[in-house]
Amino acid sequence: MDASGAPIGELLPHGPEMTVIDRLVEYSPQRSVATAVVTEASPFFHDSGVPAWAGIEYMAQTIAAHAGFEARLRGEQPRIGFLLGTRAYESEASEFALGSTLTITVEPVVVEARLAAFQCSIATAHRVATAVVNIYQPEAHELADLRSPASHG
Numbered sequence: 001m002d003a004s005g006a007p008i009g010e011l012l013p014h015g016p017e018m019t020v021i022d023r024l025v026e027y028s029p030q031r032s033v034a035t036a037v038v039t040e041a042s043p044f045f046h047d048s049g050v051p052a053w054a055g056i057e058y059m060a061q062t063i064a065a066h067a068g069f070e071a072r073l074r075g076e077q078p079r080i081g082f083l084l085g086t087r088a089y090e091s092e093a094s095e096f097a098l099g100s101t102l103t104i105t106v107e108p109v110v111v112e113a114r115l116a117a118f119q120c121s122i123a124t125a126h127r128v129a130t131a132v133v134n135i136y137q138p139e140a141h142e143l144a145d146l147r148s149p150a151s152h153g
Contacts, residue, residue: 001026001027001028002025002026003023003024003025003026003027003032003069004023004024004025004026006023006024006069006072008021008022008023008024008065010068010072010078011024011064011065011068011069011072011078012061012064012065012068012078013064013068013077013078013079013080013081017043018043019043019061020036020042020043020044020054020057020058020061021034021035021036021058021061021062021065021104022034022035022036022037023035024062024065024066024068024069027066027069027070029070029108030107030108031105031106031107032062032065032066032069032105032106033062033103033104033105033106034058034061034062034065034103034104034106035101035102035103035104036058036101036102036104037099037100037101037102038050038096038097038098038099038100038101038102039098039099040098043057044057045098048095048097048098049095049096049097049098049100050095050096051094051095052091052093052094052095052096052128052129053089053091054096055089055091055096055122055129055131056083056086056089056131056133058102058104058122059086059104059106059118059120059122059131059133060083060133060135062104062105062106062120063081063106063116063118063120063133063135064078064081066106066108066118067079067081067137079137079140080137080138080143081135081136081137081138082135082136082137082138083133083134083135084115084134084135084136085133085134086131086132086133086134087131087132087134088130088131088132089129089130089131090129090130090131091122091128091129092128092129093128093129096122096124096128100124101124102122102123102124103122103123103124104120104121104122105120105121105122105123106118106119106120106133107119107120109132114136114137114138114139115134115135115136116134116135116137117132117133117134117135118132118133118134118135119132120132120133
C-alpha cells in the first residue's frame with residue numbers, strides 16, 4: 001500500500017529534531033519501506049556523512065513508522081516503543097555518504113503480544129546494511145508507571 005501521503009511526524013511518536021527518516025513510502029503487514037536522504041542537517045551527520053552505526057536508528061524509526069501506520073489505519077495515535085537490541089548488524093560501509101538516498105526495509109519475523117523482531121536492511125544502490133531489530137511496545141499503564149516519580153525512587 002502506498003504510504004507516502006502520510007506525514008512522517010504523524011507516524012512517529014517523537015519530535016522532528018531526532019527524526020532520521022523522511023517518509024514511509026510503502027506499507028503492508030509483512031513489509032514496510034521508508035526513505036531518508038543524508039544531508040548536513042541529518043541527526044548524527046559528521047564530516048562527510050552519517051556513521052554506519054546510526055543505521056540501527058534508521059531501522060528502528062522505520063519499525064516505528066510501520067507501527068504508526070498500523071495505528072493510523074485503526075484510527076489511533078502512534079505509541080511509544082522501545083528498541084531492545086539488535087542481532088547481527090552488518091554494514092558494508094563505514095558511513096552513509098552526504099547526498100545518498102537510503103531505502104530502509106523492515107519485515108516482522110516474530111510478533112508475540114507487544115514483543116517483535118524485524119529483519120531490516122538499508123540500501124543505497126544495493127543493500128549495504130542488515131540486522132534483526134527487537135522491539136517492545138508497552139501498554140499505556142506501563143508507560144505511566146515508568147514516568148511516575150515513585151518508579152524512580
